[in-house]
Amino acid sequence: MAAPAAQNKLIRWIDHRLPVFTFINHELQEYPTPRNLSYWWNFGSLAGIALVLMIATGIFLAMNYTPNADLAFGSVERIMRDVNYGWLLRYMHQNGASFFFIVVYIHIFRGLYYGSYKAPRELLWMLGVVIMLLMMATAFMGYVLPWGQMSFWGATVITSLFGAIPLVGDWVTHLLWGGFAVDNPTLNRFFALHYLLPFILVAVVMLHLIALHQHGSNNPLGIDKKGPQDSIPFHPYYTVKDLFGLAVFLLFYCAVVFFAPNMFGEPDNYIPANPLATPPEIVPEWYFLPFYAILRSTPDILFISAKLAGVMAMGASILLLFVLPWLDTSPVRSGKFRPVFRIFFWLLVIDCLVLGYIGGQPVNNMTLTIGRTAEVWYFLHFLVILPVLGKFERPLPLPTSIAQAVLKGGAPPATSRAPMEKP
Amino acid sequence: MAEATLHGAGNHGTGETRRDFLVLVTAAFGAVGVGAAVIPFIQSMAPAADTLALSTTEVDLTPVAVGQSITVKWQGGPVFIRHRTPKEIEEANAVDVKELRDPQTDASRVKKPEWLIVKGNCTHLGCIPLGQKPTDPRGEFDGWFCPCHGSQYDTSGRIRKGPAPKNLFVPPYVFLTDKSVKIG
Numbered sequence: 001m002a003a004p005a006a007q008n009k010l011i012r013w014i015d016h017r018l019p020v021f022t023f024i025n026h027e028l029q030e031y032p033t034p035r036n037l038s039y040w041w042n043f044g045s046l047a048g049i050a051l052v053l054m055i056a057t058g059i060f061l062a063m064n065y066t067p068n069a070d071l072a073f074g075s076v077e078r079i080m081r082d083v084n085y086g087w088l089l090r091y092m093h094q095n096g097a098s099f100f101f102i103v104v105y106i107h108i109f110r111g112l113y114y115g116s117y118k119a120p121r122e123l124l125w126m127l128g129v130v131i132m133l134l135m136m137a138t139a140f141m142g143y144v145l146p147w148g149q150m151s152f153w154g155a156t157v158i159t160s161l162f163g164a165i166p167l168v169g170d171w172v173t174h175l176l177w178g179g180f181a182v183d184n185p186t187l188n189r190f191f192a193l194h195y196l197l198p199f200i201l202v203a204v205v206m207l208h209l210i211a212l213h214q215h216g217s218n219n220p221l222g223i224d225k226k227g228p229q230d231s232i233p234f235h236p237y238y239t240v241k242d243l244f245g246l247a248v249f250l251l252f253y254c255a256v257v258f259f260a261p262n263m264f265g266e267p268d269n270y271i272p273a274n275p276l277a278t279p280p281e282i283v284p285e286w287y288f289l290p291f292y293a294i295l296r297s298t299p300d301i302l303f304i305s306a307k308l309a310g311v312m313a314m315g316a317s318i319l320l321l322f323v324l325p326w327l328d329t330s331p332v333r334s335g336k337f338r339p340v341f342r343i344f345f346w347l348l349v350i351d352c353l354v355l356g357y358i359g360g361q362p363v364n365n366m367t368l369t370i371g372r373t374a375e376v377w378y379f380l381h382f383l384v385i386l387p388v389l390g391k392f393e394r395p396l397p398l399p400t401s402i403a404q405a406v407l408k409g410g411a412p413p414a415t416s417r418a419p420m421e422k423p
Numbered sequence: 424m425a426e427a428t429l430h431g432a433g434n435h436g437t438g439e440t441r442r443d444f445l446v447l448v449t450a451a452f453g454a455v456g457v458g459a460a461v462i463p464f465i466q467s468m469a470p471a472a473d474t475l476a477l478s479t480t481e482v483d484l485t486p487v488a489v490g491q492s493i494t495v496k497w498q499g500g501p502v503f504i505r506h507r508t509p510k511e512i513e514e515a516n517a518v519d520v521k522e523l524r525d526p527q528t529d530a531s532r533v534k535k536p537e538w539l540i541v542k543g544n545c546t547h548l549g550c551i552p553l554g555q556k557p558t559d560p561r562g563e564f565d566g567w568f569c570p571c572h573g574s575q576y577d578t579s580g581r582i583r584k585g586p587a588p589k590n591l592f593v594p595p596y597v598f599l600t601d602k603s604v605k606i607g
Contacts, residue, residue: 153550156544156548156549156550157548157549157550157571158548159549160547160548160549161548163549164588174469174470175465175468175469176468177470178468178469178470178471178474179470179471179474179498179499180470180474180478180498180499180500181498181499181500181544182499183474183499185470185471185474189468275496275499275500275501276494276496276501276543276551277551278550278551278570278571280570281570282550282571296572296586305588306586306588307547307548307586307587307588308588310586363572363573
């Protein structure tokens with residue numbers, strides 16, 4: 001089906017040879033979308049916009065940045081002081097990373113609550129986990145580039161994680177460093193990879209979207225679309241809704257960029273890297289704190305040393321998400337109809353917040369105990385509670401269709417041509 | 424193609440054809456070739472010749488008084504040199520080695536008992552433990568205390584408490600004279 005509105009001869013000529021207009025029309029205009037999506041569904045498109053924002057600001061920053069251990073810190077300061085609007089580009093990029101993670105974490109928890117990972121959207125979900133892993137790697141390497149104290153020691157701590165691998169650990173860390181400590185070769189390769197990974201990210205996002213459009217968005221009711229009365233075209237209904245969400249997002253984003261640009265940052269990173277002095281407190285960026293808490297809290301497990309066990313637990317906490325679609329045994333998607341699941345979902349949210357808080361605190365007996373409890377709960381939730389819950393929980397009755405639930409009393413299928421009337 | 428299909432179908436009962444063998448050999452050959460081609464790429468990431476060339480450091484120990492510690496840079500990272508007091512040496516020897524997480528005698532970690540030379544990176548995640556300056560906290564075992572995740576080392580640089588799995592690494596070194604040492 002070619003773009004039906006294409007009256008223009010040139011557009012028809014192009015579309016016949018390269019069907020871009022058909023594609024846009026099909027995937028962004030008439031694309032049938034559940035009529036009941038709430039604002040929680042805004043965060044996917046917001047994440048996409050955040051990615052574009054990061055790539056755009058990043059490219060212009062790279063034009064003034066020097067990836068050399070002796071020059072990097074100075075070049076970032078030059079961007080801040082001398083380059084026209086350099087301060088703005090850098091603050092947009094630096095805080096953009098934080099906002100990207102905020103948006104993506106909300107997006108992930110929305111998926112968790114509404115069961116968006118369940119059949120037939122397992123691969124869509126798994127691609128999302130790949131995106132999160134790529135984001136983490138990219139963000140970590142980007143944080144190293146200013147070559148401040150936190151950059152250097154964050155890089156040392158995280159790359160040293162690989163030293164925990166039995167037998168080849170040392171070889172792998174030396175390969176990552178290109179030397180025997182984090183140094184100029186490390187900075188060079190991190191810059192190269194920090195520039196590369198976002199484009200790989202774009203490619204995986206494309207796959208994520210292809211998988212999404214195969215079966216369409218999940219929705220707050222978690223039931224499938226049963227006919228045209230359940231959906232409305234993406235444009236203008238959701239383009240407008242997404243734009244409104246974007247405006248709200250920009251409000252928060254600009255407030256931080258202009259009025260509190262160092263809110264998420266660490267003052268220590270404005271001290272040039274010194275390989276002979278560790279800052280008194282090494283804290284990763286806030287978006288890594290829950291995982292950092294898991295890393296630090298894990299004790300010796302049987303014959304596995306605490307270091308290796310910590311690394312394995314941290315890795316497992318993310319890799320676990322890949323198999324989530326098979327761990328959750330309940331056939332009901334939306335948490336709306338799962339009263340017991342709903343309680344555990346909010347407990348998981350609190351658990352992740354607790355882990356994040358503990359990850360930012362100094363290690364002592366108290367934080368260690370809380371951290372371990374929260375860590376155990378995290379794994380318990382995914383490995384025990386979700387599989388068991390699906391077998392024993394009694395879900396509430398599901399509505400027969402989206403239209404029936406949304407329009408109360410039900411819209412007859414014939415009215416499907418008059419979308420979005422008020423109930 | 425049709426011929427190949429016919430040929431394949433004709434030998435269906437045996438399950439193997441000459442063509443299968445050729446495909447397999449070609450694929451294996453290609454895989455080995457790609458694998459070999461990957462080696463230079465990976466190796467280019469390993470420490471380069473100039474990095475390796477910087478792998479020795481000479482230190483004059485004359486100014487280091489008993490009880491003092493100095494930090495020198497070797498291979499881009501810190502090396503701790505502590506001129507140990509008799510009390511510290513005694514403490515290091517008084518430990519029951521079997522109870523240690525990484526059992527090593529003090530004698531196996533030093534060449535001269537008064538000089539302890541170890542790499543200054545915590546074996547947990549690479550932070551630099553405190554304990555070099557007189558004002559630093561030295562932990563419960565009079566050695567070093569890592570502020571990052573709370574590992575504690577004794578006066579022989581051995582791990583005693585906290586998450587680190589190994590003792591502080593002893594770099595290769597030789598005493599050139601009584602008062603000078605070459606690390607690396």
